[in-house]
Amino acid sequence: MKAPAFSYVRAESVEHALELLSRHGNAAKILSGGQSLLPALNLRLAAPAVLIDIGRLDELRGIKLRDDVVTIGALTRHADLLTSEEISASLPLLRKAAAHVAHPAIRNRGTIGGNLAHADPASEFPACMLALDARMVIRGEGGERRVNARDFFRGIYETALEPHELLAAIEVPRPQPGSRTYFHEFVRRSGDYAMTGLAALAHVDGAQLGDLRLSYFAISDRPHLARATSHLVGVEITAERIAEAQAELDAELDPPDDQQASAAMRRHFARLLLFRCVADVLGRPELAMEAVR
Amino acid sequence: MTTTRIALTVNGESVSADVPARLNLADFVRDQLGLTGTHVGCEHGVCGACTLRVDGEIVRSCLTLVVQADGCAVETIEGLSDSGEIADLQAAFRERNALQCGYCTPGMLMTAQDLLRKCANPERTEIREHLSGNYCRCTGYHAIVDAVERTAKARQRRS
Structure with missing residues (x-):
């Protein structure tokens, strides 16, 4: 279909954009790359006046990059x-994730700020930002604030x-060396919406995990940071520990049933991703084999 | 309805027009410039049939407002075809019978050329990955991958 009619204003500065936003309020939508907004307009799921x-x-x-914080401007494209x-x-996690976001032609226009402000639960970057404990830099006419x-x-x-x-930038703490x-992510075809995915950050301390942040997406209404990792941090990792963590993970999840995947399928993917991730970050492929058995 | 004055180049020619804000770039090149090689399939960014180049990079023209392309250099399949830039790729598609039903072909050619400009010797998996945003309804695509691979090899031999 075709987009409904709307007025269009090209902002000349951030201040100008903020002034327009406070003038038009909910009737306005911010257009950055347009790769989520334009489909919504064309499908007439959104009808902003401006x-x-x-x-x-x-x-x-x-x-x-400054003082171990990477600041990414909102208009930075995938x-x-x-x-x-x-x-x-x-931040290699963001590079790995970007390769899974839609397709080359969409990645040439889609922006990180637009992606995060859109907050699609199946999207890769919100989960990455949660795994990386990033802060959103938000501008309003009254000034700037930061939200984790x-x-x-x-x-x-x-x-x-x-x-x-307006989401102006994202500040991402640079993970410690090591x-x-x-x-x-599990998808039916490359570039499709994920059925379930995982973005993870781990600190490996010898043979053990010093910290493990497992951030799942397409499994809840927002990215989900697994609490089950408490079974895996600071202990010797065995197939039994992984099985315990998987059971705990299963108990904390309440995945939706929808056209992409059933809840049971999502639970299965989440368990798979847990042991694959642990085996991968520890460089112990045999753990994945044992967990399958 | 209010319109906005824009000026851009399309296949090297200067174009200016008064356009409504909601007009997307695909409809602009097709309906106002008569460049109907850019196809409109899904109109929500899934099929890739509307792929064209803006400032040298491939984009979904159904997900680009023409007002966003103000001041940009737009290239359509007609431009790439007339300049001879993709003559070998088009010949390979024809020889390998890679057109399938033909609807996705302009977008496939734009996207395949984008890959070949970035990567001289792509693996078949890389070709499939790059074309994954252009899947349409015929399925298969083996002949398309063959044609792209053959073109890459031929260009390498020539260079």
Whole structure:
């Protein structure tokens, strides 16, 4: 279908965008890359009166590393995350995830800020930001505030953003040297919505896990940080420990049944991803074999 | 309805127009410029039939408003075809019978050329991955992958 009619304003600065947002409130939508907004408009799932195009605001672009914090401008595109040397060196989890976000033509326009503000529960980046304990830098006419990823995602397409606010950047603490990351998602075809996926950050301490953050997506109304990892941190990892953690994980999840996958299938994928991730970050492939048995 | 004045180049030619904000780039090149090689399939970014290049990068023209392309250099399948840039790829598609029903072909060609510009010697899995945003309804795509692989090898021999 075709998008409904709307007015269009190209913001000249962040201040201009914020002024337009407070003038139009809920009637306005921010347009950055448009790769989630335009499908919603074309399918007539959204009908804003005004689009505020922030796509040319260079002040919202770019990746900077300072004092072990990587600041990613909201307009940084998925394609930029894939090719950025700073991201490869400091935040390889984001590079791994970006390769799974839709397709090349969409990654050339889709932006990290748009993706996070859209808060699709099946999306890769919200889960990555939760795994990495990132902070969202939010601008409003009254100034700037920061919200942790765990408080930012509030539900399906729901975030802590107020109607008059703009997500300006994401601050990601650079993981300590020696940390490892894992990313995998189950999809029917490459680039489709995930049926279940996992973004993980681990600190490996000798043969043990010093810390493990397992952030699941497409399994709840928002990314889910597994509590079951308490069974795996600071202990010798055996097939029994993994089985305990899997049982605990199963108990804490309440996955939806929908057209992508049944709840039982999602639980199965979540258990699989847990042991695959642990085996991978510890470099112990035999753990995965034992867990299958 | 209010319109916005835009100026851009399409296949190297300057174009200016007054356009409504909701008009997407696919409908603009097809309906206002008569460049109907860009196909419109799903209109929500899934099928890739509307793929064209903006400032040298492939995009979904159904997910790009024409006002967003103001000041940009747009290239459509007609541009790539007329300039000869993809003559070998088109010949390989024809020889290998890779058109299938033909509806996805312009988008497949745009996307395949994008891969070949970035990667001179792609593996078949890389070809499939890059074309994964252009799956349509015929299924299969083996002949398409063959044609892209053959073109890559031929270009390597020539260079």
